[in-house]
Amino acid sequence: MAEEKEEVFETQSADGAEVRETDIVFDCPHCSKTLVIDYRGAGLQINCSECGRDVLVPIPDGMELTDLDMDPGEILKQLFATRRNYQKAETSVQGLKARLVSLQETLAVMQQVIAEGLADE
Numbered sequence: 001m002a003e004e005k006e007e008v009f010e011t012q013s014a015d016g017a018e019v020r021e022t023d024i025v026f027d028c029p030h031c032s033k034t035l036v037i038d039y040r041g042a043g044l045q046i047n048c049s050e051c052g053r054d055v056l057v058p059i060p061d062g063m064e065l066t067d068l069d070m071d072p073g074e075i076l077k078q079l080f081a082t083r084r085n086y087q088k089a090e091t092s093v094q095g096l097k098a099r100l101v102s103l104q105e106t107l108a109v110m111q112q113v114i115a116e117g118l119a120d121e
């Protein structure tokens, strides 16, 4: 396990690990264990901390490999902005879905009322 803190990027099991907002979380293709690695490990080939086999760390959406040559602060800003936008989009999609469902329910009730009204005449 990670007993020393040096500039070597290691995976750790996501179970019980403190995952920083900048960490990359992905599943090992061999043992399908959920792994966590520092964002600077993106695109690197590392060993899975669980099964020890070679794993290619995925590059997060919105992050280019060339970004790794950029100033880390700049990358973090981009990464955070991307994640924030994604979360906002998710939230608004969920809100719209909820509204759609309630509109559909209202519509169903109205159709019912109309159908009953027509039947009464």
Ligand SMILES: [Zn+2]
Pocket (backbone or CB within 6 Å): 028, 029, 030, 031, 032, 033, 048, 049, 050, 051, 052, 053
């Ligand atoms: Zn593995």
